[in-house]
Structures are given as C-alpha cells and as structure tokens.
Amino acid sequence: MSTIKATNIVRHEGHVSRDERESKLKQKAVLLWLTGLPSSGKSTIAYTVEHALAKRGHLAYVLDGDNIRFGLNGNLGFSAEDRTENIRRIGEVGKLFVDGGFLTLASFVSPYSADRDAVRELMGEGDFVEIFIDTPVEICEERDPKGLYKKARTGEISNFSGISDPYEVPEKPEMIIKTADWTAEEAAVLIIEMLEKSGKIQAQQN
C-alpha cells in the first residue's frame, strides 16, 4: 500500500474555471481578431500591443503565421476550402486561449467575411473583437517587406488576397485602424484604451 501523503490535495472531476484564471491574472480574456490585407501592418500592431500589455503585467499571446502556419495548420494550403479550415482551427485555438485567460491576439489576413463571422459565432458574447487594419492596397504593395506583392503580380504566388484572390472588407468591425493616419504605437494605444473601456484590463493610474 502507498504511504503518499496528500493532505492538501482534493480530488476533482472537472476543470478549473476560466473565472479563476482571470481572477489570478487580473484581466478578462478576449480574442482580438486583426484582419487586413497582406503587409497591412497587422502583426506589427499585434506585437506592439502584446509588448505594451506585458509591460503592464498582463498575459497576452499573439497567434499568427509564425506559430500557426508551420505548426497546427502546416497541412493546409491556400484554396478557399483550406482557408476556411485554417481560420476555423485558429478560431478554436483562440477560444482555448481565451478559456485559458489570455488577452489573445490573432493576426491573419482572414479575407472571407463568412470565416470571420464563424469565429465570432463560436466565441462567447463579448469575447470576440474584430479589428480591421484598413490599409489601402497601394500602400501595402509599396511597403511589401517580404516581396510578396511582387511575386503575386508576376504570378509566382497565386491566390493572393487583394490581388488575385478577394479580400472582403469587414462590414461591422468593432474597430477600424487606418494605418495611413496612425503609427503602430498609436494603433496600440487605441486598442489598449478599448480594452480598458470594455473592462478587460484596468485603466492605469498616472
């Protein structure tokens, strides 16, 4: 027979609740969904928000091509069907991260309204915030840090959102960030103010 002492440990048949994690983390979890054309500035804004939140002691996480496309969704391509499954899986992972208590940012082109709406539908009330990174295609193409637009124009890349594949502009996003007017830092301020106003994080006193 065992002689292990487990005086402080109680048997449980169910999960620790999201509420308990949020209380510990002193934040309310949410999925911020950044959508926009390639090179519109989504990821820079997401990272800038993530770092600003971390500096304030919050737990945040960015889901993006870096950690999704070569991992979970490495077996998907860019057909319409695969794009839908891509966004569906990201939505499900976002839901898990929100359940985990994270201020979660998803940074994906996510060009189809129906796919984004399906994620909104999946999430609980108030858990999904659609942020349209509204950068005109001409500016995106001028920036083109990875040379993708160039390759899309020559046909080296096909099914490229905004060039050879549709990008459906969000009809009723919770926020619109016009990067022609605002820097990434300014966009981050707007997003963090929104998180404060909606009670996801506490306003800073200063």
Add this chain to the structure above:
Amino acid sequence: MSTIKATNIVRHEGHVSRDERESKLKQKAVLLWLTGLPSSGKSTIAYTVEHALAKRGHLAYVLDGDNIRFGLNGNLGFSAEDRTENIRRIGEVGKLFVDGGFLTLASFVSPYSADRDAVRELMGEGDFVEIFIDTPVEICEERDPKGLYKKARTGEISNFSGISDPYEVPEKPEMIIKTADWTAEEAAVLIIEMLEKSGKIQAQQN
C-alpha cells in the same frame, strides 16, 4: 493628423518571449501527456493536478475530450488516420500553450506509440513528460462510468482502444501511475513532486 499620445508604447516586430511569460507566472511551462485506456482515470488525475496547482497560485490548463473533441477536432473520427491527426493537432496546441507559459496537461487515450512519439519530437527538450496511467483493462471495464466498455463489447462502439482497437503501452514513459495502488490525490502528489524536482515549479515551504 493624429493627436494620440503613446509615450509608453514602443513599436515591436516580434513576439514577447516565453521566458518573459514564465518569469511573470513564476513557473516553467511543460506539457504533461497523460495516456492510458478509456476510464483509466486520466482526466480525474489531470483535473486534480490542475486544481492543486491553481491553489498554489500556478496557471495550468487541461486539454481533453471536453474542449478538443467537439471543437478543434470536431471534424475528425476514430480511424487510424484521424486518430493520428487528432493527436498531431493536440500536440501543436500543447506546444502553443507551453509557449504561452502554461503548465499544460493533455488527457487523451492516445493509443499509438508513434503518435505520442511525434508529439515528444515536436516539443523542445524537457517540455514533454509522458505519464502512463497504468490501469488494467479489467479494472477500467469494471468502472466504466460512461458505459463505453459495455457498448464496445456489444459492438455498438467500434474501434475501441483496448477492446477492438490496439492500445500500445508506452515503452519509456517519464512516469507510471498505477491507479490500482494509488488514488487520484496520491497520483497528483507524485506529479507535483516531479514538477518540483524538475524545477518547473518551486517547492512549497512548510
């Protein structure tokens, strides 16, 4: 032009690191992979560990059928191919949670060695701990809280691990929990001691 003041916010082009999150959370992330027959006691042990960790101020999360089978992997069945994809996706999500800084528990039958080994391969050194919940099939079948063994015996459920589908016993798991000898509370003590000894969490003073 904008008049937004972003004096404390700095532009970033990359993710906040796992190290930073682990420092904030005062823990080292890990994926504890609980494998064993249906009704072997995996989830009860996982929940008991999760609650005990939460009580000590840690952030933990359990991935299991509850939050995976009807969500991310709702489009998968129980064929060998789908089982492999099921475990692959769970491994990828586990990797994201570990990157997020969580003490992550995965509670899945995961009957095939090759699938479990693929998750081990995916994770970084020391990030994967395989825990075999070693309950004899007779005891699992006697417990049968969901009546699944009964349905497997009558053929109402096919491809049932341990009855009509193989369960490949782990050859070199980091831990073996014999639930015939130990209660869920005792198993949790053993797992938490292992987390302390491997430096994932600090030992409690008392």
